[in-house]
Amino acid sequence: MDGSVNTSPLPCENLNVYIWDMDETLILLKSLLDGTYAKAYDGLKDSRKGTEIGKCWENHILQVCDDYFFYEQMENYNQPCLDALSIYDDGRDLSDYNFNSDGFKHILDDADKRKLAYRQRVIAQKYAQGLHHLLNQEMIELWDDLYRMTDNFTDSWFSSGHAFLRQILERNTVSTSNHTRCEHINILVTSGSLIPSLVKCLLFRLDDVFSYDNVYSSWDVGKMQCFSLIKERFSGRVVRFCVIGDGMEECMAAQRMNWPFIQIDFRPSGIHRFPGLTLRMVEHYIDVIYEPSNSENDDE
Template sequence: MNANTSQKLEALAPDGVPVNVYIWDMDETLILLRSLLNGTYAESFNGSKDVKRGVEIGEMWEKHILKICDDCFFYEQVEDCNEPFIDSLREYDDGKDLSSYDFKQDEFSSPTDDLNKRKLAYRHRAVAERYEKGLARIVDSGTVSVLDELYEVTDGYTDRKGLLGAVFKWNKSKLSGYTHSSDFRGTHTKPCEVPAFRLDTFLRHENVYSSIDVGKLQCFKWIKERYHHPKFRFCAIGDGWEECAAAQTMQWPFVKIDLQPDSSYRFPGVTPKTVSYYFAAVYGNSDTDTNKE
């Protein structure tokens, strides 16, 4: 870690107060999509949820997400290029002005050589810029209205009112975010999924990871390297065994999220105060409620 990076980390942790970095699982924790598509979300309610309606909602999300990915995020071109994070090819980006660059005519192919890695790095840079602009500035107003309506329908169906308010409380410092891709889609749907589900306010593009090829443990290691400083502490939050095992390997607290309707571990029911006990068990008693992502 160079001196400049160390100074930046010191600035994020004033007065010696520990800073908590939360690594969120995306699928089936913050975003419900896979369980809508396969009906398992509705089935867990033992008949009180319309399974067919849930599948329809999931299919509408999938249709809109894939269209936006194709139109704005080069999905057809990069579908098989499962890089683990958007800046993974930064060393190949020569900073070329892309304002008039023709992505359709540059003969991009599988990035097995430096030239195509540079072309993929250009696409990553364009994706990052579009992500930071937000969907409202890169798609038409009609699409935004459709997504807003679908979001409200989904929020009502899944009883997740207040989710963004809960996430906001957990994301004050915006230090790092972690998400992984679903097994049924390519990793490059993430730049669309995050803003479509209104999470781009909390997760910058460089804080979104995909574990589909490299595994969650490797992603956790990369995140720790970014904040390699004694004042930073880490906590993983998710619903699956892989992030649990990775957190145990890293010796981090792990907060289990359970989608079952009667579970005490449903999100956003799990509060920062509850999580403070997980921190205390691993790091010892301290002020874990004042510095949150």
């Protein structure tokens, strides 16, 4: 023996997968547009201001979708994730590829699937780079101002939700109690179509807590099918799943999978909302279904 110390990472024997809904869970948009968010505050919030904020977000989302993410070409075709057509991608260099004249016709034969796969590869690259690599300074300032205005109007719902997601990822440390490493991962399963949902992640500053390959759209296949895909993705590992959302579809799908479900409610009287939701609360729901974790139970 040479006396050296083995510093290689301990194996990830356990995995916690937190499956999040987007709309009316991590971001509030529909409730701003239709006034239900303001109404829940019994006159303390200006409904017209909320609607104006929501319309501004709608305009930003559509503009970014159309200008940078091929949405006009792809809006009638939705996949549950960006990697769904990767087997059709031949790895061609796309640096000088003309997406406006490649004959993409939505016939969805193998040739069109390859062209779709090219677009999805570019979308993944742009997502990984972030909007600061796409937008000009004027657009970035408008975006920053709108985010701050929205976060202030919603009493820090957006920033506290993001902070909670960051806190989950920061748990990816070695447990000194049982000498194994428990990995934590955030996955988004949204009922919206994939491209606008990815753009929402970018605009609402969620791209650092959801990588593009952890964003799923249930628009065509439903939440249950997405949950099944995620379960299969992590087969062979010791996994504890937890679903956090506001709707009945994810609630019922979680029940069918026998996964814990946490109901988010934006009303001031809601038990689970932002700010307010803590890791201790989430861990409690997980422990009801699974064996209690031996590590990190003291996290707030």
